[in-house]
Amino acid sequence: MSGKYLLIMNLNLRCNFEYKQTNYPMLLIKTVSNCGDVSPTTLSPEVSPSNSCDEGEGATNIAGRLRRRRSSVDLNMNIYPGDLLVQEHHKKLIKRNTIADFYAARNGTGSSPEDPSKKGRQPFSLLKLMKARSKESLSQLEEILAKLKPSQFKDNHLAVYKNLHWSDLIASSDKQHQPIQISDTERKRREAVWELFKSECVFLIDHLMVLKHSFLEPLKKVQVEGFLMYAEPQDIFGNLDELCYVSYTFCKDFLSALLKDMSSTEFCRTRVLIKAFQRFSTHSKDGAVYHTYCLNYTNALSYLEKLSVYPEFAEFAKWCELDTRCNRLQLTDLLVAPMQHCTKLPLLLNNIRKYTADETDRQQLSESINKVEMSLKNLEEKMKFVKNFERVQEIQRQISWPQVGELDPRSYIPECLKGTISRQPCEKLLSCPKRQLIYEGQLTLIEPTKSVDVHMFLFHDILLLTKPKKGARKKVTTLEPGAKSPNLGSSSTDKTIYTVYRQPIALDRFTLHDISTVDAAASGLKHAFVLVQISRFQQIIGVYTLQSSCDLNKATWVSNINEAKDKFCATSTSRQSSFKENRNPKTEEKEVNIVRSPRRVKRNSVMRRIHGKSRSMDAVFL
Structure with a gap:
């Protein structure tokens, strides 16, 4: 014989034949040098790859005898993930894996590529499938609503x-x-x-x-x-x-x-x-x-x-x-x-x-009215708390705290500490649910060489100067004449990021100076006021000259800052006085009668001369 015969047990196509009961225990196929290309790039979804072995006189008879046999062909074909959900395409995959089609397509008995009904596989679209199911669900819902009988008040x-x-x-x-x-x-x-x-x-x-x-x-x-x-x-x-x-x-x-x-x-x-x-x-x-x-x-x-x-x-x-x-x-x-x-x-x-004559009846009605008004006042406080909490949490998500290297580029940080102090411990400073936002708005910070647009937040205990991220729309605070503060419940529609520009200022650690019109004209300023920051050791560590958009905005800022400052200082003073009042007199007598050593007395006298700790938060505990 001039040709070579091979026992097909494992083809390069990785075809695994499943033999049923047949008179042919083995299949011998004559191979020639001219074999069809069955690479995955030349496969068509309609024309199955059945034309690789079509030489020989008995090709047609073999194709007819093997038409009933099935096999599982593992090919690297481009198949979309959702194709298996479509029943018709699943049938095509099964037909593609038929051995008989290798001969049928080569002999011209297969389907023509020009068949308009089989031009090619359309890509699977999950969006189209969802729209179809949505329309079906909507039609079913309309049928249920048509049969639904609303209930009645009996x-x-x-x-x-x-x-x-x-x-x-x-x-x-x-x-x-x-x-x-x-x-x-x-x-x-x-x-x-x-x-x-x-x-x-x-x-x-x-x-x-x-x-x-x-x-x-x-x-x-x-x-x-x-x-x-x-x-x-x-x-x-x-x-x-x-x-x-x-x-x-x-x-x-x-x-x-x-x-x-x-x-x-x-x-x-x-x-x-x-x-x-x-x-x-x-x-x-x-x-x-x-x-x-x-x-x-x-x-x-x-x-x-x-x-x-x-x-x-x-x-x-x-x-x-x-x-x-x-x-x-x-x-x-x-x-x-x-x-x-x-x-x-x-x-x-x-x-x-108003139309009740008896005084006793009027008194009873007044008590009921006071009870209802007190309930409404509690409701208003609860709603304010919820709006304030939501706004503060939104600010917490928008605040960006710079690293210490960005605040002070001249500071040298050893390599062993860079990972430890890479993040600021005060990143969750505003997450406290009791923190109240008093006022917020845009101002201009005057510096020696330039002017910086800042967004300042006034809380019940601190002032926070931030710089909005460039390219983001800034939230505009609209304030009507006579209004004290903006609507705290309205959240900004944009996603502005506020980078902390200066360290937070405690309300009991600065003094406010209102610049008069004459002084402002001499300095070339308009609608300005100055914040002078003082440390716990009575050292001036910062001066911030802020300029507002108009006199009304400036007056609102000055009024809110002074009021929040006075309230915070009064609250802190009342806490200290209440602590002294709650001390036990008997304990104080015992402390007086205790004989202390001269060294301890000297140390206590020195400690009394040290400046007291700030009433604000000087440390943040993680």
């Missing part, structure tokens, strides 16, 4: 009184229908009492129950069906169920007490009103229920803004707002209602007290 008895007048109640209870003859003051008092009940009733039915039955309950029902599982009802609606319970019980108790204490001559005496209001204070935990909701309101708006990106949630919110009970109000309009309602209570009670 207390129709209470809803009837929402549109009634107080005179209608007396007319229905008076069988003789005699005209009511009362003074104008009493009539206005009854109007004010009924306004209090009607305001709470409208708030319950038109706001709280709409939020509950038009938004909250449908969201829970949709989530039962497996949709919108990423939305957390607690983060959107807060403690809405508690508010509904408190408002509903107040309306029922108020109405029940009002109907029992009503006649043609009497209408809701003050003791009945005070009793119903005391029950309201007990159920609301002295307003703590409203505090919880109001503190969650800002986070709820941010969470809704994130959820609006999802088409499914946007479609759900649109479907809920089509409810006739919403009265064309959006979800954000309804969420703010509890915050507005809790501020109306002292105004309504004041209106009742």
